[in-house]
Amino acid sequence: MNQDADKILEVKNLQTHFFTDEGTSKAVNGISFSLNKGETLGIVGESGSGKSITSLSLLRLIPSPPGKIAGGSILFKGEDLLTKSEKQMRSIRGNEISMIFQEPMTSLNPVYSAGEQIAEAIRLHQKLGKKEAWDKAVDMLRLVGIPSPEKRAKQEPHELSGGMRQRVMIAMALACHPEVLIADEPTTALDVTIQAQILELIKTLQKDFGTAVILITHDLGVVYETCDRVAVMYAGKIVEYTLAKEIFTNPKHPYTIGLLNSLPRLDMDQEELTTIPGTVPSPYNMPKGCSFAPRCPHAKGICEQAVPDLQAIGPSTEVSCWMFTPQWEKAYDAQEKVGI
Amino acid sequence: MGVPAAEKKVLLKVDQLKQYFPIKGGFFGRTINHVKAVDDITFDIKQGETLSIVGESGCGKSTTGRAILRLDEPTSGSIHFQDRDLLSLGKKEMRRTRKDLQVIFQDPFASLNPRQTIGKILGEALAIQNVVPKENRKSRIEELLGHVGLRPESMERYPHEFSGGQRQRIGIARALAVDPKLIICDEAVSALDVSIQAQVLNLLKSLQRQFDLTFLFISHDLGVVRHISDRVMVMYLGKIVEIADKKSIFEQPQHPYTRALLSAIPVPNPVHERERILLTGDVPSPIDPPNGCRFHTRCPFVQDICKTQLPELKRSAQNHQVACHIVS
Numbered sequence: 001m002n003q004d005a006d007k008i009l010e011v012k013n014l015q016t017h018f019f020t021d022e023g024t025s026k027a028v029n030g031i032s033f034s035l036n037k038g039e040t041l042g043i044v045g046e047s048g049s050g051k052s053i054t055s056l057s058l059l060r061l062i063p064s065p066p067g068k069i070a071g072g073s074i075l076f077k078g079e080d081l082l083t084k085s086e087k088q089m090r091s092i093r094g095n096e097i098s099m100i101f102q103e104p105m106t107s108l109n110p111v112y113s114a115g116e117q118i119a120e121a122i123r124l125h126q127k128l129g130k131k132e133a134w135d136k137a138v139d140m141l142r143l144v145g146i147p148s149p150e151k152r153a154k155q156e157p158h159e160l161s162g163g164m165r166q167r168v169m170i171a172m173a174l175a176c177h178p179e180v181l182i183a184d185e186p187t188t189a190l191d192v193t194i195q196a197q198i199l200e201l202i203k204t205l206q207k208d209f210g211t212a213v214i215l216i217t218h219d220l221g222v223v224y225e226t227c228d229r230v231a232v233m234y235a236g237k238i239v240e241y242t243l244a245k246e247i248f249t250n251p252k253h254p255y256t257i258g259l260l261n262s263l264p265r266l267d268m269d270q271e272e273l274t275t276i277p278g279t280v281p282s283p284y285n286m287p288k289g290c291s292f293a294p295r296c297p298h299a300k301g302i303c304e305q306a307v308p309d310l311q312a313i314g315p316s317t318e319v320s321c322w323m324f325t326p327q328w329e330k331a332y333d334a335q336e337k338v339g340i
Numbered sequence: 341m342g343v344p345a346a347e348k349k350v351l352l353k354v355d356q357l358k359q360y361f362p363i364k365g366g367f368f369g370r371t372i373n374h375v376k377a378v379d380d381i382t383f384d385i386k387q388g389e390t391l392s393i394v395g396e397s398g399c400g401k402s403t404t405g406r407a408i409l410r411l412d413e414p415t416s417g418s419i420h421f422q423d424r425d426l427l428s429l430g431k432k433e434m435r436r437t438r439k440d441l442q443v444i445f446q447d448p449f450a451s452l453n454p455r456q457t458i459g460k461i462l463g464e465a466l467a468i469q470n471v472v473p474k475e476n477r478k479s480r481i482e483e484l485l486g487h488v489g490l491r492p493e494s495m496e497r498y499p500h501e502f503s504g505g506q507r508q509r510i511g512i513a514r515a516l517a518v519d520p521k522l523i524i525c526d527e528a529v530s531a532l533d534v535s536i537q538a539q540v541l542n543l544l545k546s547l548q549r550q551f552d553l554t555f556l557f558i559s560h561d562l563g564v565v566r567h568i569s570d571r572v573m574v575m576y577l578g579k580i581v582e583i584a585d586k587k588s589i590f591e592q593p594q595h596p597y598t599r600a601l602l603s604a605i606p607v608p609n610p611v612h613e614r615e616r617i618l619l620t621g622d623v624p625s626p627i628d629p630p631n632g633c634r635f636h637t638r639c640p641f642v643q644d645i646c647k648t649q650l651p652e653l654k655r656s657a658q659n660h661q662v663a664c665h666i667v668s
Binding site: 046147162163192193196221222223225248258259260263264265268272276 | 396397503504505506533534535536537538539541542545560561562563564566567568590600601602603604605606607608609616618619620621622623
């Protein structure tokens with residue numbers, strides 16, 4: 001398999017830490033994944049799992065201080081982004097890798113019209129005149145399905161609805177035909193009927209432009225319908241990394257299973273939801289071993305002692321859990337589990 | 341749950357409720373128009389059941405909840421709670437009646453005083469409604485914390501020391517403090533992570549069984565609604581488009597909007613194949629809603645009659661009402 005040729009982005013052992021008065025928070029604690037050309041990778045997790053920090057780290061947008069990328073590498077087309085100068089990064093951001101955020105109102109400038117903002121992004125990266133950039137901005141707005149784009153381009157963000165603002169963000173992100181699009185909860189603030197429109201739009205544009213997408217979300221339904229592969233994050237680490245369809249039919253990690261069980265489903269009746277006991281550990285006070293061990297129904301002594309590695313257990317599935325290692329059989333049961 | 345729905349007593353009856361908010365502007369700040377947030381809705385809730393209101397932003401679901409509590413004064417209509425019209429009550433009487441009508445909001449942090457300990461917050465609720473004699477309050481608070489799965493030591497702690505899910509439990513304990521009959525849950529679990537949300541949903545269900553509570557559950561999350569409801573009411577632009585028991589809404593939705601809404605939700609199940617009805621455009625402005633059926637501008641099945649005549653909410657089957665010209 002000639003997989004490496006298709007790899008556009010490869011993240012190896014990425015670590016992003018925050019140094020605060022309370023101590024060091026390892027928000028992203030050694031994660032590795034890769035993105036192939038034209039595919040969609042979902043990163044899912046609950047609040048505090050480190051999924052958004054991962055996306056910001058990829059573009060080196062971590063506020064510093066207090067944050068810092070403490071280690072690892074981010075290979076984009078074979079070159080490490082962490083060794084680039086700030087100037088080089090600026091020419092990559094929005095041009096080769098671009099990003100859309102959850103709340104478009106806070107990422108759009110309220111005093112410039114939608115068209116001006118898209119045109120600015122185009123002019124920053126391409127040698128185009130003002131008029132040409134404006135025309136291209138209007139074209140982009142038409143492409144993302146905004147009705148009467150000539151009129152809308154002249155309007156300011158507050159005159160647009162939530163769904164339309166997100167379309168403007170997508171138009172801006174795709175204006176320079178980036179090779180990678182990072183979408184951080186792009187539909188979370190939107191109503192479901194609008195969410196369906198936006199997800200459909202991202203899928204179509206992805207096909208047309210061949211863009212690879214990293215979709216960060218907490219919604220497992222969205223992952224199922226849009227992603228090819230998925231990485232499940234918990235407390236700064238990837239616990240399961242597999243095909244999107246696989247995760248719903250054949251989840252491996254106890255956290256993934258717990259997450260799926262606690263989801264109220266539209267497609268089945270449940271009298272009682274199965275829950276994961278307890279809460280996510282504090283980032284300043286991580287357990288010594290597997291960070292999920294205190295909430296895990298299967299935990300043994302080994303889980304509290306050492307952190308399991310993310311390792312392949314099938315052709316396309318990687319899991320970080322002691323249950324899937326040869327050591328598991330020999331491991332002794334945990335001493336009396338502390339009540340949660 | 342053994343009693344059939346039809347035989348249960350009606351606890352709350354909302355009749356032709358309208359809630360218009362004036363828009364001030366122009367010269368001398370005159371009222372130039374109205375936002376018709378809730379426009380003539382009629383429904384009832386039976387003792388011990390959970391009725392959910394679903395709909396997208398701006399459909400009037402939260403406004404309906406607020407109007408029932410008279411947090412906003414409704415424009416017209418009537419709200420009967422246990423056969424008394426809430427809108428005719430004086431301020432004092434209304435305050436007393438609020439003992440029976442409690443609310444849990446989406447963001448528990450915003451509704452808990454950050455400078456008060458949990459014991460103080462719950463004690464205040466008990467003192468205002470004077471439901472428990474002073475000397476018994478402490479034990480009552482401990483009991484309440486136990487009901488929602490918190491330790492008695494929590495009394496001495498402040499809201500910021502708790503996680504989001506725990507704060508929502510405190511919000512629930514406060515609502516329970518005064519032995520209410522009806523609890524309005526306004527997006528009560530929407531801000532919580534799935535694993536925490538499941539814990540809180542299970543808690544709400546078990547408290548309902550334990551104390552024979554009635555819930556009006558306002559949510560945009562249809563998965564959650566399917567889990568918790570007995571009946572579901574779908575709203576669009578201030579109007580009820582469909583009310584039915586849970587099974588009919590999810591298995592035989594009739595209104596085109598309900599069908600589109602259900603089909604828009606991504607479901608992680610390969611067996612659950614559905615045809616997606618992709619709506620075009622946005623929800624129109626509630627200031628100047630479309631004539632005729634409010635949904636006609638986005639409806640894929642629109643006919644001429646829909647553009648001029650407002651469809652009435654009609655019974656289409658037992659326990660199923662729908663407002664659509666095409667269906668009826």
